[in-house]
Amino acid sequence: MSMIDSVTELEALATGIAIIDGDNVITYANTTFARRLNIEVLPRRLTDITLPEARSRDLLEWQLRDIGESALTIEIAPGRTLTFYIGARRDDQRMVIVASGWPRREESTLDLAAQLDPLTGFGNRLMYAERLRELEATGARCAAVLVIDLDHFKQVNDTLGHGAGDELLVLVAQRIRASTRGNDTLIRLGGDEFVILIPEEKRREGLEALAARLVNLLGRPFLVNGHQINIGASIGIATLVGDSEQLQDLLRHADLALYEAKHQGRAGHYVFQSQLEQRAFDRRAFEVDLRRALGLRQFTLHYQPQTSIRDERVIGFEALIRWEHPTRGRVSPLNFIPLAEEIGEIASIGRWVIRKACEQAMTWRDERLIVAVNVSPAQFVDDTIIDVVRDALAHSGLAPARLELEITEGLFLDESEAIMRRLWAIQELGVAIAIDDFGTGYASLGYLNSFPFSKIKIDKSFIQAEPSPRASALVSGILAMGSNLGMATTAEGIETAEQYHQLEQEGCSSAQGYYIARPMPADQIADFLDQFAPPTAQAG
Amino acid sequence: MTDTLYRLVYMSRNDITDEIELQIGGILEISRENNRRAEITGALMFNAGCFAQVLEGPHHAIQATFERIQCDERHSNVTVLLFEPLDARVFSNWAMAYVGTQAAAEQRFGHLGHDSGFEFDTLDGNEIFNVLRANLHDAEPA
Numbered sequence A: 001m002s003m004i005d006s007v008t009e010l011e012a013l014a015t016g017i018a019i020i021d022g023d024n025v026i027t028y029a030n031t032t033f034a035r036r037l038n039i040e041v042l043p044r045r046l047t048d049i050t051l052p053e054a055r056s057r058d059l060l061e062w063q064l065r066d067i068g069e070s071a072l073t074i075e076i077a078p079g080r081t082l083t084f085y086i087g088a089r090r091d092d093q094r095m096v097i098v099a100s101g102w103p104r105r106e107e108s109t110l111d112l113a114a115q116l117d118p119l120t121g122f123g124n125r126l127m128y129a130e131r132l133r134e135l136e137a138t139g140a141r142c143a144a145v146l147v148i149d150l151d152h153f154k155q156v157n158d159t160l161g162h163g164a165g166d167e168l169l170v171l172v173a174q175r176i177r178a179s180t181r182g183n184d185t186l187i188r189l190g191g192d193e194f195v196i197l198i199p200e201e202k203r204r205e206g207l208e209a210l211a212a213r214l215v216n217l218l219g220r221p222f223l224v225n226g227h228q229i230n231i232g233a234s235i236g237i238a239t240l241v242g243d244s245e246q247l248q249d250l251l252r253h254a255d256l257a258l259y260e261a262k263h264q265g266r267a268g269h270y271v272f273q274s275q276l277e278q279r280a281f282d283r284r285a286f287e288v289d290l291r292r293a294l295g296l297r298q299f300t301l302h303y304q305p306q307t308s309i310r311d312e313r314v315i316g317f318e319a320l321i322r323w324e325h326p327t328r329g330r331v332s333p334l335n336f337i338p339l340a341e342e343i344g345e346i347a348s349i350g351r352w353v354i355r356k357a358c359e360q361a362m363t364w365r366d367e368r369l370i371v372a373v374n375v376s377p378a379q380f381v382d383d384t385i386i387d388v389v390r391d392a393l394a395h396s397g398l399a400p401a402r403l404e405l406e407i408t409e410g411l412f413l414d415e416s417e418a419i420m421r422r423l424w425a426i427q428e429l430g431v432a433i434a435i436d437d438f439g440t441g442y443a444s445l446g447y448l449n450s451f452p453f454s455k456i457k458i459d460k461s462f463i464q465a466e467p468s469p470r471a472s473a474l475v476s477g478i479l480a481m482g483s484n485l486g487m488a489t490t491a492e493g494i495e496t497a498e499q500y501h502q503l504e505q506e507g508c509s510s511a512q513g514y515y516i517a518r519p520m521p522a523d524q525i526a527d528f529l530d531q532f533a534p535p536t537a538q539a540g
Numbered sequence B: 001m002t003d004t005l006y007r008l009v010y011m012s013r014n015d016i017t018d019e020i021e022l023q024i025g026g027i028l029e030i031s032r033e034n035n036r037r038a039e040i041t042g043a044l045m046f047n048a049g050c051f052a053q054v055l056e057g058p059h060h061a062i063q064a065t066f067e068r069i070q071c072d073e074r075h076s077n078v079t080v081l082l083f084e085p086l087d088a089r090v091f092s093n094w095a096m097a098y099v100g101t102q103a104a105a106e107q108r109f110g111h112l113g114h115d116s117g118f119e120f121d122t123l124d125g126n127e128i129f130n131v132l133r134a135n136l137h138d139a140e141p142a
């Protein structure tokens, strides 16, 4: 207000000026303002002025939610538009200027409404592009972008419905707004992705502090629709005072940094560095190779025997995928399976594995031998897995009882009914389901009671742990639990005679590991079975 | 949904280091003023380690108040122990009752923060709620 000193001067202006308080109530309006908006008495809420369209009032409401400076052009009478310039809120007060015939500059979009996200009152992609243009025009040298992505938002939408999801987004937007400054541009890119465009921040530490504060704030509980919801946020940062050279790169670079933040474990932030571009490039090349691998027949299955400890005979084989790439060499499943899950390639790779394993098991001469196949939680997102199993059995002619799917505890992290339904459907086909890598997941043990699993496979980390009272107590505990639940137990990763005999004494049902045999190509199975000598015979 | 009354019970870690009495006095004063306007009732408990609070009121009012409360830098590790619809208000006479320094509360509640290492997830919201209710008769009138 310092630029205009006296009230008389204000009254004489051709421009309408008003002051509104924190509740958007007009506390002062000059005559031009009152006349243009047909206001006769004060106080009155700015949003209560008569407007031809309800939509215009909504726009004004949304715009006023932003405590920063902004502008909005709306129709106040048929065919007559008025532009509202809304000042930043200070001490619960802000100035509103109205004028017609504005905006003058050609490039600023006439319809600000098109730049707004109706849900949160943040800007959308169009506003981002517009603000970027403005920054470019002023030659901004230290702009920065934060991309905020909510973790587990999809689950909220899926379990509580879109209404709850929307309500949550509004609260998230409020927390973001409360942590940022008036001249930051707040954008919702769509879905659960938010962007903060900061016109000026010279210090990288300042940005990191903001990101850390946001991660912390968004990690706190929300109360939505009668539920308590815990989500989290990951944030990618790119800044001109860092490794980004151009304004246009900021969003892309912040996205790359976000990807990195998510991969380093969620609920954190990451600042873009130039090597991320190379990494993204490499990842894309790897992705392309992976997508081609199936078609180029670069996958094979190897088989690792499982033996019954009591009967000292081979009971079956676990199928393990191998990827042999002409230039990359042998790529470990630990490296390509997560990527396959991420890019959706897991569905077709998984189908191939089940089919191939069933086909090859049909060639084994002992018809009691089972074949165990690993399936990823990503294959359980829909009912396809049921058809895949049914088709593989029909196509190969394998007896269902000879197929066993190995799933991991990760599948039960979000106790979905749909997942249980799929497991039961597969079980009804006559196929067994085993728990793999037992003891490494974070799932609560409750799921063990909810399904008749054929087997618990104890993770190799327990078997190979340095012998200690604690380690052996853990293994005994798992074995006891298995026998109480009537489930067989298989120890994975057995490498020494000591480990084997220890497990034998404790009543473990079956064994797998280098001590018995390494994984082998399908064509060596016949020879292996011919020559198999039980471990006790070897040892003795 | 929004008109239904809800009860919220949470615990948090106290991060106030000095002038505690003064700070708490300030929290109570603003709480009573805001809560009365928002039709919220409840009680606040405090010891050296942590806060426990019960809020009762319409869904939207609890939501808005809780958003403010948990962004307050005077505490952290805010953990919701209970959030559910209620039949009748228990704290209807208190915009924010304070049962912080009662010996009885200290006895039943004083150990909670330390024992749980501020991992409040394992605590039972109903238990906390009952402690607060049991000590209400000693609370200063709002």
Ligand SMILES: Cc1cc2nc3c(=O)[nH]c(=O)nc-3n(C[C@H](O)[C@H](O)[C@H](O)COP(=O)(O)O)c2cc1C
Pocket (backbone or CB within 6 Å): B027, B030, B031, B032, B034, B035, B044, B051, B053, B055, B065, B068, B069, B070, B071, B072, B074, B075, B096
């Ligand atoms: C443990 C604790 C409990 C609080 N309880 C309330 C409460 O019940 N109601 C309330 O309005 N503010 C409460 N506050 C204070 C709020 O955090 C906040 O400071 C106050 O509502 C003023 O917010 P404002 O500065 O955004 O207006 C509490 C703060 C703390 C630390």
